[in-house]
Amino acid sequence: MVKVLTIGEVLVEIVATTRGNGFLEAQPLVGPFPSGAPAIFIDQVGKMGTACAIVSRVGDDDFGQVNIRRLAADGVDVSGIEIAPGESTGSAFVRYREDGSRAFVYNIRHSACGKLRPTPASGALIDSCTHLHVMGSAFSAPELGAMVMDAAQRIKARGGTISFDPNLRPELLNAPGMREALDVVLAMTDLFMPSGEELFLFDPARDEAAVIASLLGRGIRTVVVKRGALGASLFxxxxxxxxxxLPVDEVDPTGAGDTFGGAFLSLWLAGAEPSQALDLANAAGARAVTRLGPMEGTSTRAELDALLAERKG
Ligand code: ADP
Structure with a gap:
């Protein structure tokens, strides 16, 4: 049986309910909401009914439990989430500005997840999973990057598959070793899911068709380009x-790409028709932006089918 693994950060997000420039004045907040790109992604995979697990590390606090309970309830194997006594789970405070951009205050520098290292539980999951989802941001931390690379090589060597979402802020690209790591991952990738500009990370040519042809020529089976409020394309x-x-009212765009990716991967692994996988993932991304909180908009297959049926009218 296919089992999907991802490795990386789990945190909570606390969101301001009014728009403005930051947190200098007191204001109503909601949360804590479970968050972290790998966590949102794997929650969506779990909701699709695909066997899956995450390797991560949280403190022995309520913020860690908020994540563990949600992920477990949605079908994710949480045996690889280490609970670190005396440490804290990371958090991020988010406020939307009037123009829709986001102001953040992060408390992640000293979070439990920063000390994520291989454990017997993570090793057992790497040995039992048949697909790894890699997020490029993992390579901005050397120890996490090494864990992800080791998992990718082990799973690939056993005949497993790799999906890859660069998920990179441009300033991270120049981190030491980042470029080299991304090139190694791309060479192992079966399913590549960049967002917007990330398509051009590995090829300076600005011609989308040429870049896609080159990626497919390297042995990548499927490339899916996420285009935010413009939809998505599959190659x-x-x-x-x-x-x-899909026409929706955007409330909170955080997590749309991870939700899209989790839905698409589940269908791709199950051998769905490409058009069906794209339409359902596009619906998952659209549904994600209608909910406040990064993981609150993940969807079951039934919810995606209902949204598509409603939009087709
Ligand atoms: P990322 O979070 O990785 O930047 P995107 O913002 O591109 O990802 O969103 C992922 C997908 O979610 C898009 O390709 C699209 O299918 C869907 N999506 C995102 N924003 C909207 C929106 N405002 N309306 C409809 N669909 C959206």
Missing amino acids: QQGLRLDAAP
Whole structure:
């Protein structure tokens, strides 16, 4: 049976309920909401009914439990989340500005997840999972990057598959060793899911068709480009599909890409038709932005089917 693994940060997000420039004045907050890109992604995989697990590390506090309980309830194997006595789970405070951009205050520098290292539980999951989802941001921390690379090589060597979401802020690209690591991961990748500009990370040519042809020529089976409020596109050898965005009221865009990715991967692994996988993932991304809180908009297959049916009218 296919089992999907991802490795990385779990934190909580606390969100301001009014728009403004930051946190200089007191204001109503909501949360804590479970968060962390790998956590949002794997929660969506779990909700699709696909066997999956996450390797992470939290403090022995309520913020860690908020995540563990949500992920477990949604079908994610949480045996690889280490609970560190006396340490704290990371948190982020977010406020949307009037223009829709986000102001953050992070408390993650000393979080439990920063000391994520291999454990017997993480080793057992790497040995039992058949697919690894890699997020490029993992390579901004040397120890986490090494764990992810080791897992990718072990799972690939056993005949497993790799999906890759660069998930990178541009300033992280120049971190030591980042470029080299991303190149190694890309060479192992079966399913590549960049967002917007990330498509051009490995190829300075600004011609999308040429970049896609080069990626498919390197042995990547499927490339899916996430285009935010413009929808998404899928490319395989000899195939291009475009999904128009579903019309929705955007409340909170955080997590849309991870939700899209989790839905798409589940369907791709199950051998769904490319057009069906793209449409359902596009619906998952659209549904994600309608909910406040990064993981609050993950969806079951039934919810995605209902959204598509409603939009087709
Ligand atoms: P990321 O969070 O990785 O930048 P995107 O913002 O591109 O990802 O969102 C992922 C997907 O979610 C998009 O490709 C699209 O399918 C869907 N999506 C995102 N924003 C909207 C929106 N405002 N309306 C409809 N669909 C959206």
